[in-house]
Amino acid sequence: MSEALLYFIQQLINGLTIGSAYALIAIGYTMVYGIIGMINFAHGEIYMIGAYTALIAITGLATLGVTWLPLVLLVALVCAMIVSSSMGWAVERVAYRPVRGRHRLIPLISAIGMSIFLQNYVHLAQGSRNIGFPSLIEGSFRFGSPENFQVSLSFIQITIFITTLICMTALSVFISRSRTGRACRAVSQDLGMASLLGIDTNRIISATFVIGAALAAVAGLLLGMYYGSIDPLFGFIAGLKAFTAAVLGGIGSIPGAMLGGLILGVAESMTSGYLSGEYKDVISFSLLILILLFKPTGLLGKPEVEKI
Amino acid sequence: MLVVDNIHTHYGKIEALHGVSVEVNKGEIVSLIGANGAGKTTLLMSVCGNPQASSGRILLEGRDITTAPTAEIMRSGIAIVPEGRRVFPGLTVEENLHMGGFFNTKSEIQKSLEHVYELFPRLKEREHQRAGTMSGGEQQMLAIGRALMSRPRMIILDEPSLGLAPIIIAQIFEIIGQLRDEGITVFLVEQNAHQALSLADRGYVLETGRIRLHDTGKNLLANPEIREAYLGG
Numbered sequence: 363m364s365e366a367l368l369y370f371i372q373q374l375i376n377g378l379t380i381g382s383a384y385a386l387i388a389i390g391y392t393m394v395y396g397i398i399g400m401i402n403f404a405h406g407e408i409y410m411i412g413a414y415t416a417l418i419a420i421t422g423l424a425t426l427g428v429t430w431l432p433l434v435l436l437v438a439l440v441c442a443m444i445v446s447s448s449m450g451w452a453v454e455r456v457a458y459r460p461v462r463g464r465h466r467l468i469p470l471i472s473a474i475g476m477s478i479f480l481q482n483y484v485h486l487a488q489g490s491r492n493i494g495f496p497s498l499i500e501g502s503f504r505f506g507s508p509e510n511f512q513v514s515l516s517f518i519q520i521t522i523f524i525t526t527l528i529c530m531t532a533l534s535v536f537i538s539r540s541r542t543g544r545a546c547r548a549v550s551q552d553l554g555m556a557s558l559l560g561i562d563t564n565r566i567i568s569a570t571f572v573i574g575a576a577l578a579a580v581a582g583l584l585l586g587m588y589y590g591s592i593d594p595l596f597g598f599i600a601g602l603k604a605f606t607a608a609v610l611g612g613i614g615s616i617p618g619a620m621l622g623g624l625i626l627g628v629a630e631s632m633t634s635g636y637l638s639g640e641y642k643d644v645i646s647f648s649l650l651i652l653i654l655l656f657k658p659t660g661l662l663g664k665p666e667v668e669k670i
Numbered sequence: 671m672l673v674v675d676n677i678h679t680h681y682g683k684i685e686a687l688h689g690v691s692v693e694v695n696k697g698e699i700v701s702l703i704g705a706n707g708a709g710k711t712t713l714l715m716s717v718c719g720n721p722q723a724s725s726g727r728i729l730l731e732g733r734d735i736t737t738a739p740t741a742e743i744m745r746s747g748i749a750i751v752p753e754g755r756r757v758f759p760g761l762t763v764e765e766n767l768h769m770g771g772f773f774n775t776k777s778e779i780q781k782s783l784e785h786v787y788e789l790f791p792r793l794k795e796r797e798h799q800r801a802g803t804m805s806g807g808e809q810q811m812l813a814i815g816r817a818l819m820s821r822p823r824m825i826i827l828d829e830p831s832l833g834l835a836p837i838i839i840a841q842i843f844e845i846i847g848q849l850r851d852e853g854i855t856v857f858l859v860e861q862n863a864h865q866a867l868s869l870a871d872r873g874y875v876l877e878t879g880r881i882r883l884h885d886t887g888k889n890l891l892a893n894p895e896i897r898e899a900y901l902g903g
Contacts, residue, residue, distance in 0.1 A: 541772070548758045548769050555756040558718060559769055560744035560820065 381627020390574025406601015412579030450575025612663020677726030759802025770819030
């Protein structure tokens, strides 16, 4: 294989890795938007808190002398998911439910306020500096001759792909097959009608926040290990990127969020690989502007069609 | 079965119902007729608790539901076929029906499904089709089927004939009669006054937020005032 091709493959692998994580976070934006039509701008912070919780769990286990990797990962994952889910649930109760049904700007402002609050809370509680995140999963497969460019596929990347795949499959099955999943879809199509069928729509709304937050926590642990360090602003850019991914794929559409995440990840890594790392945010947000200008419903979103 | 006692309902500061009283007895078909904007839908929705009546009382089987939350009211033996059908467009026919029987056990759902498919064989044929792709008449059948899934003792229908072809309307009214024969109490709102009153045991005429008249369906049909205003002379 030519060197150029190998280089391209490397960028593709990197892009898909980061894109899978974006997709996991984007699910939270898209599900909440699909159900109550608001952008939960505190979602990036939920993801950041997931990463911090995972780190605290890992550190705690290390102090206790627990080093068996699968156990460490599992405990960190479960802790992160529980804490983030509770946060997601609480944020909805405290900041969104009281203002639901008001003018669209009010929940939006409330969300931005919640985001600032959570960021600063973590600043105070954990300090504002970067904290190293143990990578835990080391090593990689290498392809290509040692003298020339080598494609490296690290074990952490493989972990990210597989975990994302499992989460997405589980989510799809849940949404399409389970009773609650069906109710989620019904509520997102006609909330008022669902309550006329006796369904407690508040519980369904809470459920979407909890699910979105749990997936963000998974991404928090994975990307924490991948990047190797976290800080209280960790969720800010990632949150914006995932939001972009959700809009790119079509906000409200779950497959759209998955596709949008992957496209965005690949676009970013190609930019870093062929232009310069400094341009990758420019590319992401240019994509956001372009999609809003030319296809506001996103790649897989559909315009509302009502039959009277 | 249902007693609406002197309710007032507001949308913000605007009062839409000015002291409305309606009674629906067990096993009856009661029709509510009235012009556009008279408050028919508001009355039905007040029964469902959305919006809630700001004064007066609503009793369902003797229980005061005036201030109960919508979801709770709709779980106590009452079901609605709302104006404009409001089927879930992205869900299949079968999924829509499942949503109607959300709180029932699997075996109850199975039984209700069979019953609904018996009433509307058309829905069985379309079982796996998305509701949003069906015709208006089929969607209306689905909306009625969905309401029946919870095995209600009382069903509220808001303009079930709106925008449908005469042949479908006839079919829908036939089904409504059939529901009464099964022992379900029916509260029907219609602009199609002739058919609604012919079928009804009793009828109410709502005019700008007040009940103008109530009588048996037959008497209302014969009433010259009603003939003039609602039945085209």
